[in-house]
Amino acid sequence: MIPITTLQKTAEQLMAKAAIEIPEDYLGGLRACADTEKGDLSAFVIQAMLENYEAAKEDRRAMCGDTGVPRWYVKIGNEARSEGGPIALEAALRRATANATHNVPLRPNRVHPLWRTDHNNNCGIGAPEIEYAFHPDADWIDLTTVHKGGLFGSDYRMLFPGDGIEGIKRFYLDTLIAFGRRGLACQPAIVGVGLGGSKDICMVLGKQAACLRTVGSRNPDPKIAALEAELKDIGNTIGMGAMGFMGSSMVVDCHIEVGYCHTGGMPMSVHMFCLSSRRATARIHADGRVEFRTDPLWFTDYMRRATVEWETPQRVAAE
Amino acid sequence: MATTSKLKTVRLQLPASTDDLAALELGTVVYLSGRIYTAREGVYKRAVEDGAGLPAPPEEMGFANFHCSPAATLHPDGSATVGAVTATASFRFAKWLDGWFKLSRCNIIIGKGGMTGEIYKRHFVPHQAIYLTTVGYGTGALLGRGIKGVAATHWVDELGLAQAIWVLDVENFGPFLVESDMTGASLFERENAKIAPNIDKLYAGSKPATLRRYGETDDKTEEVI
Known part of the structure; x- marks a missing residue:
């Protein structure tokens, strides 16, 4: 008990x-952005953020x-x-x-x-x-x-199978560009994409993809994993960096989670977990x-199960 | 404090003179020392729209208005603990600004994300005021360090901790970036214009979604704010 x-x-x-300590995986992702960022203003912003994390930890303040x-x-x-x-x-x-x-x-x-x-x-x-x-x-x-x-960086749209992967990429870009300007989304961000589910679950999946998976993790479906990597790259070629200044630091990582949806639709949500990915x-x-x-380990094989019944996989003999 | 940058850095003593502000260029890094106060929609509505006026003379509150709610606690004896402070997005507050400038005589607004060049020209330039944006929007701990004391709080009972006026004494408070100068030019708009030519290329070959939405524009070089 x-x-x-x-x-x-x-x-x-x-x-x-959560309020004080930036998770190591996000920090590593942001440092990688800092290494490649060419825009003066965007690089200055990232540098200030890296110093801010140190100040937060030293002072034990949010x-x-x-x-x-x-x-x-x-x-x-x-x-x-x-x-x-x-x-x-x-x-x-x-x-x-x-x-x-x-x-x-x-x-x-x-x-x-x-x-x-x-x-x-x-x-x-x-x-x-x-x-x-x-x-x-x-x-x-x-x-x-x-x-x-709580305010900026999320959107939902009912797409249809005919919109295809291109439609997904377009809505993804729409959301990043709309909320990336002036840095309203507080990028570089972990972008979560929810695909499918009913409308409410579509939003839930996208939010969980942004907030409950670590930078560097990939969806177990290899084709979805490839789409995650592609969307990350697309986001970083918009030309927009931190605070919407010219640069390449928009997306620290992109995570996609899927759920079965109505046969006629392909609902999609986009969420951005910010420079303070708490x-x-x-x-x-x-x-x-x-x-x-710092890894919630939220998405497991059990969470993503597609079958009616669940059988726990046989443990390896050594365990 | 972000000393490795190539950007120009200026340290300002508050209240800032018109000459001090006129010397600032877009994209300059600014640190402030002196007195500032927080005020956002709750204060603007009460002071300007409802006609309550200011709770204290501007000489006591300072002349730099921070669009912010601090992560702070007010103790029963009236003392305060301020942890981190970060700006909130300013574009929502434009409608009260003219009245607010007249009432408060402030000449620096600090916030998140700025406003449009049109608003700067209409409301800021006549009052010889500039706009400073916070950096990354998440440098709350660095900004918290710059706060040396809470000089007063106003309207806590009426508006709650988040919307109240917090009068703060600050030292080396920053970093901020000059988003709008005395001519009403906007750093964000300048950057948007540089990014715009690439946007069309990103969308090349892509079709609008099957189901359109009201209010949709296909000119992706436009802002949504």
């Missing part, structure tokens, strides 16, 4: 880590003043049991969000859409979002927090042990 205090304490630590909209991804092992059940878990995540907003501090970004009421704690109706997934043959709970910027994960084991990491 995982104690609820362990879950809440871990969640508070994750909130601080890397960006707009600390985004904190949200949670929870993956629960099929055999995991937590004290108080899922209701207590949700309460712990909401409490951790409120406490961390005061203690880190984070910007209290969350307000009522109409009345603009601000509880000054990033909690409210539907906030923070908590998404759930499950994992077979496991007794741990994975908590991931993502603090994604994510942090912890695995809380059944014995209360906690391991922190």
Whole structure:
């Protein structure tokens, strides 16, 4: 039984880590941009960001003043049991969000859409979002927090099979160019593309592709992996760098996730995870042990399964 | 602090004189020392549209307006902890600017992403004001370091922490880039113009989506803001 205090304490630590420490994979990707960027202004911006990450870590302060909209991804092992059940878990995540907003501090970004009421704690109706997934043959709970910027860089469009791969590339370019100007998307970014699913799931897949996969990871379908690499290159040949200044640093990486969709359509979403690609994960084991990491390991073979039944692959003999 | 760059760097003491501002060129890196304050849509609506005026004289608030909400905590004794600060996108605030310049007499606006050259010429130039953009939009920790103290907060109860006015004393606060100069020229528009010729090539051979959308333009050299 995982104690609820362990879950809440871990969640508070994750909130601080996400806000303060840039994940190594994104940092590596940005350094690669810095090495090739020829535009003076764009290169200056990237250099300032690299210094900013250092300042954030040294001072233990949030890397960006707009600390985004904190949200949670929870993956629960099929055999995991937590004290108080899922209701207590949700309460712990909401409490951790409120406490961390005061203690880190984070910007209290969350307000009522109409009345603009601000509880000054990033909690409210539907906030923070908590998404759930499950994992077979496991007794741990994975908590991931993502603090994604909330205003620019995402779009959705219903494409059709006749639009083809060219239509996908065109909508991808549309989104990057529209939000890349003046750097509204805070690029260089991890671009997530959702293809298929129903409309809401299309948006969810794209957002998860941007926020829950690490720079350098590839979709297991080799043709999709090739499209990811191609889209990354296309984004970096627009001629637009950091802040929309002339340059080549637009896309740190591109990730595509797919879901089965209506036979007549090919819905597509695009999301951009910014220069402050804030994510942090912890695995809380059944014995209360906690391991922190920056790779959410969200997309697994189980998550991407296409079959009716799921059979856990045979473990190798050595294990 | 980004010392390796080839860009020209200027350090300004606030309040800045018109001569100080006239000497700034597009793309110059600027660091500020002195007094600034945050104000965005909540403040503009209340001060300009609802006619509340300023909560304190401009001499006490400073003459540099930061489009920002700090990641900060206000303690019960009135003291404050400011963590990181980052600008928010300014193009949304244009409609209040003329009234705001008259009321506040500010001559520097710091924000994210700038506004259009047309807005600079219409609202900034007559008030001899310039626009500085934050860098990358994510240098919140560097900017947080530059804040030496919170001199006052205004309208916290009325507007909430994020929309309130935070009066801040800063030192070597930056980096910023000069986005608009005293003539109302825009660095972003200059850069957009350089990038535009490549855009047509990117779209060569590609057809519009089967299902069009209202408001769609096929001139991709246009901005959406």
